[in-house]
Amino acid sequence: MSRYFDRRWFLAIMTIVLVAAGALCGTWISRLVVISSDRGQMQIFADQLLNRAVEVFAEADKMLAVVNASPHPFCSDKEIMFLRDMLFGTKYLKDMGRVRDGFFHCSAVFGNGKKPMPLIKHDLETPDGKLIYANSRLAISKSTAPIIGIGNANVVLDPAAFETLKNPAYTFGVMYNPQGVSSTVGMFGTLDIGKTGMELPAGAGRIGDTVYRNVCRNTACVTVHAEVGRLESSAEPITSIITTFGAALGGAAAVILILLQRNNLSLKARLQHALSQNRLTVEYQPIVDVATGRPVAAEALVRWRENGEWIPPDVFIPVAEKAGLINRLTICVIDHVLSDMAASLDANPDFHISINISAADLFDRHFGALLALRLKEANVANNQIALEITERSTANAADAKEAIERLRSRGHKIYIDDFGTGYSSLAYLGELNVDGIKIDKSFTQTIGTSSVSVSIVPQIIDMARAHGLAIVVEGIETTAQRDYFAALKPKVDGQGWLFGRPASAITIKKALEPVA
Numbered sequence: 068m069s070r071y072f073d074r075r076w077f078l079a080i081m082t083i084v085l086v087a088a089g090a091l092c093g094t095w096i097s098r099l100v101v102i103s104s105d106r107g108q109m110q111i112f113a114d115q116l117l118n119r120a121v122e123v124f125a126e127a128d129k130m131l132a133v134v135n136a137s138p139h140p141f142c143s144d145k146e147i148m149f150l151r152d153m154l155f156g157t158k159y160l161k162d163m164g165r166v167r168d169g170f171f172h173c174s175a176v177f178g179n180g181k182k183p184m185p186l187i188k189h190d191l192e193t194p195d196g197k198l199i200y201a202n203s204r205l206a207i208s209k210s211t212a213p214i215i216g217i218g219n220a221n222v223v224l225d226p227a228a229f230e231t232l233k234n235p236a237y238t239f240g241v242m243y244n245p246q247g248v249s250s251t252v253g254m255f256g257t258l259d260i261g262k263t264g265m266e267l268p269a270g271a272g273r274i275g276d277t278v279y280r281n282v283c284r285n286t287a288c289v290t291v292h293a294e295v296g297r298l299e300s301s302a303e304p305i306t307s308i309i310t311t312f313g314a315a316l317g318g319a320a321a322v323i324l325i326l327l328q329r330n331n332l333s334l335k336a337r338l339q340h341a342l343s344q345n346r347l348t349v350e351y352q353p354i355v356d357v358a359t360g361r362p363v364a365a366e367a368l369v370r371w372r373e374n375g376e377w378i379p380p381d382v383f384i385p386v387a388e389k390a391g392l393i394n395r396l397t398i399c400v401i402d403h404v405l406s407d408m409a410a411s412l413d414a415n416p417d418f419h420i421s422i423n424i425s426a427a428d429l430f431d432r433h434f435g436a437l438l439a440l441r442l443k444e445a446n447v448a449n450n451q452i453a454l455e456i457t458e459r460s461t462a463n464a465a466d467a468k469e470a471i472e473r474l475r476s477r478g479h480k481i482y483i484d485d486f487g488t489g490y491s492s493l494a495y496l497g498e499l500n501v502d503g504i505k506i507d508k509s510f511t512q513t514i515g516t517s518s519v520s521v522s523i524v525p526q527i528i529d530m531a532r533a534h535g536l537a538i539v540v541e542g543i544e545t546t547a548q549r550d551y552f553a554a555l556k557p558k559v560d561g562q563g564w565l566f567g568r569p570a571s572a573i574t575i576k577k578a579l580e581p582v583a
């Protein structure tokens with residue numbers, strides 16, 4: 068994908084996608100935030116309604132008892148006066164009346180009618196004989212109101228009992244819910260909940276585009292609803308801010324990606340430039356017979372210094388591999404090695420230089436011939452240049468085996484570098500027919516520690532020998548590590564800071580000079 072990063076259309080599409088994704092995430096998050104923060108408000112509102120409902124129904128119950136216990140003759144003038152007195156002291160009642168044998172006879176507001184009126188059908192009768200009317204047309208006016216009756220009394224509840232609590236963000240219903248009755252009677256509210264039978268899933272929740280909260284206490288139940296769309300539009304400023312923030316984050320992610328990629332691209336361009344100007348150099352790290360300390364080889368390690376800054380191979384080698392520059396880089400290293408070391412190699416025929424090659428070199432059919440040509444021109448024997456490949460390069464066994472064979476047939480020894488950090492087994496490497504392994508420094512560093520993997524090192528060494536593989540131990544830094552490997556028979560070779568850090572060709576050449 069990185070090759071698309073220098074195309075404008077790709078950058079534009081990627082930026083648009085990231086900005087849109089950020090905006091969508093922002094909108095989604097803001098909606099969740101709005102709904103969950105509203106839950107608290109909704110709970111407060113539901114509790115206010117429930118407290119009021121409990122008060123209203125308790126007052127109705129109290130006054131029904133008072134009317135039924137009236138000390139005056141039924142519907143006498145004295146009783147009407149008594150009812151009016153009582154009504155005046157109530158908060159949520161509009162009338163209190165007297166009923167008998169299915170007829171309404173008189174009330175505080177209506178007075179004493181000449182002719183009793185038949186009672187309409189109630190919506191619910193409770194086990195204790197209470198008759199509940201959800202919203203009855205009143206005999207005394209054209210308006211409607213909830214009515215509760217028991218014995219020879221009934222009370223008309225104020226339809227505006229919840230008016231002062233109304234909140235435009237919510238719709239609600241208040242229901243009468245006597246004990247022992249499964250059905251409720253909807254008596255107040257802005258919600259169309261029907262007269263009876265409203266089912267109340269407990270607590271709070273969401274059904275489709277509606278969020279709700281249901282609460283009950285004593286004989287009262289309340290349901291509060293809010294439309295999600297309405298909540299969202301009421302929280303529009305916050306939603307816009309979070310959406311914009313999400314889009315900005317998406318945009319920032321796009322910018323960061325582009326900058327990172329540009330940085331990589333510029334590293335690629337700089338490396339290309341350094342290669343064309345032959346500004347890469349090579350250092351050599353000795354590989355010694357651990358038992359004697361005698362140098363038997365050296366590893367060539369590429370170096371790149373630019374504007375006073377060393378850029379580590381770990382950083383630019385992957386860039387070179389991705390950008391298709393690695394073959395040029397390897398040839399550049401080979402040229403340095405030959406110009407630095409040809410004479411020393413000629414003078415020390417048992418000494419060799421190890422060069423790191425990448426998968427692209429290994430599988431390049433012309434690489435072996437190109438290397439041979441350069442070695443011939445420099446008068447260096449092929450067997451004095453060993454090649455190090457990584458386990459990763461050998462993932463495709465058939466191709467790797469063929470490529471390794473091509474190079475070995477020209478006289479080069481092949482080593483598996485950083486052995487143990489990949490997934491290949493020694494049996495697999497035996498099949499590949501490599502000459503040796505370089506045990507990764509992470510294993511070496513377990514020697515002399517209590518780490519459990521210390522036990523793996525002798526196993527690796529035993530198995531490598533069983534497969535006829537030469538062994539180089541990397542990363543020997545301490546005398547304890549050296550002593551451990553020096554004691555092994557047959558001998559192993561080693562490399563590490565204890566024997567010498569990577570240094571200029573002069574240093575390694577000096578080490579090869581015969582001791583006077």
Ligand SMILES: Nc1nc2c(ncn2[C@@H]2O[C@H](COP(=O)(O)O[C@H]3[C@@H](O)[C@H](n4cnc5c(=O)[nH]c(N)nc54)O[C@@H]3COP(=O)(O)O)[C@@H](O)[C@H]2O)c(=O)[nH]1
Nearest residue numbers: 368369380381384400423424425484485542543544563564
């Ligand atoms: N394809 C190519 N890869 C190359 C080339 N030159 C180097 N490399 C690879 O880059 C990786 C990093 O190399 P470098 O930073 O040079 O590090 C090497 C040594 O400095 C380091 N080392 C050696 N001894 C010790 C030690 O005792 N302790 C310790 N902590 N580090 C030590 O190890 C690196 C050499 O490792 P290896 O190659 O595995 O033997 C590295 O993977 C190089 O392979 C190149 O020209 N081409």
